[in-house]
Amino acid sequence: MVGTMALLLPFIRGPRMTRTAPRVAGARADDEVLLDVPDARLGPALVAAADGEYAPAAELLAATRAAGQWEHRDRYTARLAAFAHARPDWFEAWRTAAPHHPDRLVVDAQLTVDRAWRSPARAEVLREVSPLVTAAAHGDDRDPVPWRIALDHARGSGAGPRYVAELWEAAVRRAPHHYGCHVAALRYLASFWHGSHRECLNFADRAAQDAPPGSPVQALPLRAAFTCLTDGAGPQVPRARLDAAADRAMELSASLPPADPWWAELRNLLTFVLLRLGRVTDARDQVRLTGPYATSFPWDRFSDDPLGHCLRVREELYAPPERPTGGQHGRARSRDH
Known part of the structure; x- marks a missing residue:
């Protein structure tokens, strides 16, 4: 458990009615992609x-x-x-x-x-x-x-x-x-702390170390890494720490059932972070584990059409190497809640 001393140191978007989109290359061949499936x-x-x-x-x-x-x-x-x-x-x-x-x-x-x-x-x-x-x-x-x-x-x-x-x-x-x-x-x-991401990563790492295997808290460093990478602070944090956060989340993802809507947000977020780190092969693995489930977060931080944005990222993942991947996003739009 993370102690009190550690702490002293979108808007929530409404659930969209589930809708479908055309099948994406690299996803399961018989699936459509669904957004925010309950x-x-x-x-x-x-x-x-x-x-x-x-x-x-x-x-x-x-x-x-x-x-x-x-x-x-x-x-x-x-x-x-x-x-x-x-x-x-x-x-x-x-x-x-x-x-x-x-x-x-x-x-x-x-x-x-x-x-x-x-x-x-x-x-x-x-x-x-x-x-x-x-x-x-x-x-x-x-x-x-x-x-x-x-x-x-x-x-x-x-x-x-x-x-x-x-x-x-x-x-x-x-x-x-x-x-x-x-x-x-x-x-x-x-x-x-107005963007002091080392402290945030320290908090997340301690929480993940204390959490039992299979706990979603194992993915807390991934949330901290996402913030680092989307507000311009990524270069201030050692690359090894960002990779370690992604690796821990990948271990958690590998232990979970594939194509499970409950864990889809974790895998969508992990896909984004891996792409921003240039780890395209690992990102493809997460898309396969995610199956047909897209989630508004993290894609709604970059577009008012999170499903469309997620689909474009998936398409680019399987594009020829000369095309850019969807990981080349800029700073996330402010969504305070």
């Missing part, structure tokens, strides 16, 4: 929400809480909140029916923070919605997800490191290796 548990809840029914979403989050499936709970919360932003009727019905239920509260906190991030007066609005985040944190004392939301909230509202360290302690006390909380802490560190 897993088998989330999909029915989203379909029901589109019909105005909140019960399947409530049951899904209740099941993750009962089983302590915090990674699933975190991802489902973010996706359901984004869907509620686009289609609010089902969520308003849930809010009316269960105003104090912990599963409804955590989605409400996520939704409210996401909306505040989109405001020109972000810091002020985030401070005003603090009570909703606090209410979610009191919903179930075991749940780390409200503390991940609180860490994002603190970053946007300009909270100081001492307060963030207290949030971090509360988060890791509940789930020492929760990936979402680690990503939120990493984002805060990057913002607080």
Whole structure:
């Protein structure tokens, strides 16, 4: 577990309706490429929400809480909140029916923070919605997800490191290796230090070393490397550290089932980083492991059409050598949340 002292040292985009694109050379021959595919548990809840029914979403989050499936709970919360932003009727019905239920509260906190991030007066609005985040944190004392939301909230509202360290302690006390909380802490560190990426990589490396095999936290150095490579700080970080971050993520990817939508974001991110490092053969391997699943992140950092951007990268990966690969991207567009 990374200690408190270590911490002291897009907007979230809504889920796009799944759509398909023509088959890409090098992918499985019988597949189309799909964007942001929900897993088998989330999909029915989203379909029901589109019909105005909140019960399947409530049951899904209740099941993750009962089983302590915090990674699933975190991802489902973010996706359901984004869907509620686009289609609010089902969520308003849930809010009316269960105003104090912990599963409804955590989605409400996520939704409210996401909306505040989109405001020109972000810091002020985030401070005003603090009570909703606090209410979610009191919903179930075991749940780390409200503390991940609180860490994002603190970053946007300009909270100081001492307060963030207290949030971090509360988060890791509940789930020492929760990936979402680690990503939120990493984002805060990057913002607080204004691009001091060695410290961010140190934090990510320590977290990955402490995490058990197969934990998503093994990919935290990859997130730190992505930030280095997309904000112009790559040359300030030794190449060996960036390669080591990619290698660790490749080991994790190799241990996971292929063509699995749950791990698609990891593999899409890894493909991007490998291309930026000029490791084209390794990037092709990740595309094969990814199968037909594209994710908005990281491609939405460079284009308003993440699926199209991902497809172009895949096409260029299998282009003749004289053509440039998709790894030659410039600085990522700012997406604070």
